[in-house]
Structure formats: C-alpha cells, structure tokens
Amino acid sequence: MRLxxxxxxxxxxxxxxxxxxxxxxxxxxDPGTDAEGTIVPLITALNLTPVAVLATHGHIDHVxxxxxxxxHYSIPVWIHSADRHLLSDPAAGLDRxxxxxxxxxxxxxxTEPHRVELxxxxxTLNLAGLExxxxxxxxHTGGCVLYSVTEAEDTFxxxxxxxxxxxxxxxxxxGGDSTVMLETLRGPxxxxxxxxxxxxxxxxxxxxxxxxxxxxxxQPRFLDLSDF
Numbered sequence: 001m002r003l004x005x006x007x008x009x010x011x012x013x014x015x016x017x018x019x020x021x022x023x024x025x026x027x028x029x030d031p032g033t034d035a036e037g038t039i040v041p042l043i044t045a046l047n048l049t050p051v052a053v054l055a056t057h058g059h060i061d062h063v064x065x066x067x068x069x070x071x072h073y074s075i076p077v078w079i080h081s082a083d084r085h086l087l088s089d090p091a092a093g094l095d096r097x098x099x100x101x102x103x104x105x106x107x108x109x110x111t112e113p114h115r116v117e118l119x120x121x122x123x124t125l126n127l128a129g130l131e132x133x134x135x136x137x138x139x140h141t142g143g144c145v146l147y148s149v150t151e152a153e154d155t156f157x158x159x160x161x162x163x164x165x166x167x168x169x170x171x172x173x174x175g176g177d178s179t180v181m182l183e184t185l186r187g188p189x190x191x192x193x194x195x196x197x198x199x200x201x202x203x204x205x206x207x208x209x210x211x212x213x214x215x216x217x218x219q220p221r222f223l224d225l226s227d228f
Contacts, residue, residue, distance in 0.1 A: 001130070001151045002026075004042060005199070009033025013061040013201055016158060018149065019048055020129030027128050028069060029054045029147065029158050030201060035065040040072070052127050053113075055079040056160025056201060057144040058086025059093050059173075060110075067113040076115035078125065080136065083143025083175075088112040093141060093174055119145055137162045137188045139181025140169030146188065148196070155196040157208070163189055163198060165206040168217045171228075178228050186223050 004017040019026035026048040050073045121136035135146040147158040161169035171178040194209040
C-alpha cells in the first residue's frame with residue numbers, strides 16, 4: 001500500500017492519499033483547508049486517478065476542499081449522515097468565535113459536492129483496490145468514523161479527530177458529546193488491534209500498542225469516568 005501525507009491549512013490537518021500497490025487509483029482522505037493546491041499537483045505527479053474523497057468527519061479543517069476536489073475529479077464524497085450538513089453549513093460545527101473567523105475566510109460559505117455517498121457503521125468500501133472498513137466513532141462529532149485498511153499483515157487506521165498520538169478530540173463543539181466519546185474510546189477504539197498503525201487528523205502517526213500504554217485518555221482512570 002502507498003500512502004502520502006500532507007498537513008494542510010492553518011490547523012495543519014492531515015490529508016492522506018491512499019492507494020494499493022497494484023492500482024493507479026487512489027482515495028483522498030480529509031482534504032481540508034488549502035488542500036487543493038497541494039493535493040492536485042501531488043496526484044498528478046504520482047500519476048494516480050482519484051476515485052473517492054473520504055471524510056473522517058465534517059469539520060471544516062477536514063472537508064473545506066472536499067467539494068472542490070470531488071467535483072474536479074467527478075467523484076463522490078463519502079461521509080456519515082450525521083455530519084452531512086457540515087458540508088454546506090460548516091458554521092454548525094463551530095462555536096461562536098470560530099464562526100466569526102469562518103465568515104471572514106469563507107464569505108460565500110460552502111456548497112455540498114455534486115455527489116455525496118453516506119456511510120454505514122461496519123460497512124466495507126471497495127475502492128482503489130483496497131478494502132476499507134468503516135467504524136462509526138462519535139463523540140468529537142456525531143458522524144466521526146474510523147477507516148481501517150488491512151493489506152498483508154499491516155493494518156492502517158485513519159482516526160480523524162477521534163484519536164491522536166497522546167490525545168483525543170475535543171467534545172465541546174456543537175455535535176460533540178463527552179459521554180458518547182467515552183463509549184467510543186471504551187468500545188471501537190480499544191477494540192483496535194495493538195499492531196495497528198494510527199494515522200490521525202493532526203500530528204504524527206502512532207500505533208495502538210503505544211496509545212494503549214501511554215495515551216492518558218485510554219487508561220482505566222479516565223475511561224472509568226461517567227463524563228469529562
């Protein structure tokens with residue numbers, strides 16, 4: 001499997017280009033703010049053909065350029081139904097202060113991509129020669145998902161803003177829920193295999209073995225809370 005990573009925009013959200021060794025097709029994961037100017041030349045240089053945009057969730061730093069790229073390549077954006085509204089109403093996922101900032105940088109707002117496909121929990125997407133398992137993981141937003149890809153003996157998990165190296169996503173924005181996040185951490189996240197490599201929405205990669213050992217939010221003293 002081939003993986004390219006670029007941190008895009010002022011919040012340095014990771015955008016991933018993922019392809020099989022045996023295919024010239026690829027998927028684009030989380031093309032956020034200013035992604036187009038970086039991702040289009042990179043895909044051209046790699047001689048790849050995108051077949052889908054995958055959104056881990058609907059926050060603007062992860063999907064601002066999703067419609068631009070999807071429409072450019074005539075491909076769909078895949079997103080969970082709970083976050084679909086954020087593709088055309090990004091302010092709905094922000095607090096008041098961030099909404100003011102949004103109005104300044106996007107005075108004309110955002111428009112939903114021409115093609116949108118909705119994700120189901122435990123669905124498997126067959127795209128670009130890859131089998132991509134979808135795992136619903138709400139808490140940061142209602143529509144957060146993890147994407148799990150296994151090739152040979154390697155498992156790659158794209159966690160968006162659910163799980164970072166040493167941290168987890170915030171739950172205080174509209175659509176966030178700390179109680180739901182705890183359930184996600186106890187269930188889908190801790191259920192990931194130790195050997196899995198973790199590729200987060202921001203920051204460096206990690207492994208589940210490291211996160212289960214060192215991430216303070218995956219320890220019993222935190223997971224036993226009823227809220228946070």
